[in-house]
Amino acid sequence: MRALILTGGLGTRLRPLTLALPKPVLPVVNRPFLEHQLLDLRRQGVREVLLATGYKPKAFAKAFGNGHRLGLKLRYAHETRPLGTGGAVRQALSFFKGTTLVLNGDVLQRLDLASFRKRHLDVRAEVSIALTRVADPTQFGLVETNGRGLVKRFLEKPSPEEVTCDTINAGAYLIEPSALDLIPPGVLYSIERGLFPELLKRGRRMAGWVSNGYWLDIGTLDKYLQAHVDGLGGAWPLPLAGLRHKGAFLLDHGARLSPRASHEGRGRVLLGPGTTVEAGARFSGSVCLGADVRVAPGAALNDCVVLDGARIGAESRLDRCLVGRNVRIGAGSVVGPGRALGDGSRLTPFSR
């Protein structure tokens, strides 16, 4: 099967991290985010992937090239102006040869493709939408299905009294080429708010299929951190090949860990290539350190992400925050929950 991945968005909710890199290329546990999804597709038999790019296309080519490294044949369809999710799919019409998988490029999910496809074919749907269950559906687009799993209704961000189900659009679709005729070519158009409701209105057959695997939309700063905490905590399978294990620490090549550094609580700490953690550094929960990061003596880090080249000063404290590339955090500084420091930020010692 072929897969088209939508990767053209600006990723505004992930600023400042997306100022330099597009969301699908931002590192998640030290690999470009989309690599996790691409490797999973490859594991499930997908061989040809088209990336629909818009924002910062060169970053994709640099990270993934022609896909050879990942065992995939990877191609790119670039939009000089954003076409929206539907416009991007329409532009790629010639890529659709039979049933095609379409994915949002900012969702971390373990999708059982064989079951999804079987269901799509069994009910002879023109479009099938993967669904995931959430505890609070009021922040999402709900998809209501009938007893046979066919889509009955779409409900965008309902109020608590309007909630009729807990299944939301998981950002993965199986689409037959015939469904794309409804999308006007060359204009800004949404697949979720345009094509799907239009198909439903015209009585075309759409199915919903509930995926029970791990699911997380990494589109906000909170969720981006959550992806790391979950991965290092074991909620989704990390690619661990080539890492050395020392208790709760995972060390990439060239990483150095002082025997006097400590970790407490659940989770693990990942040290990227060439990263150094000095004596007396204290970790708790899940912490991801990129390549060539330096954590000075006595620093304390809890549940956070530190990107490549950052320096964490002595006796500083970082709690549930995101630190961009090449950031300098002066000694004795405190960075609290929800904070995100853009690439190259400088904090003078004792900053709060």
Ligand code: GTP
């Ligand atoms: P925000 O600006 O933070 O809302 O992020 P976003 O721009 O990525 O938008 P959103 O999260 O709604 O997008 C969902 C998926 O569709 C992401 O994988 C985007 O990269 C992709 N996407 C959104 N708009 C476009 C577009 O115009 N063209 C293409 N090719 N992909 C898009």
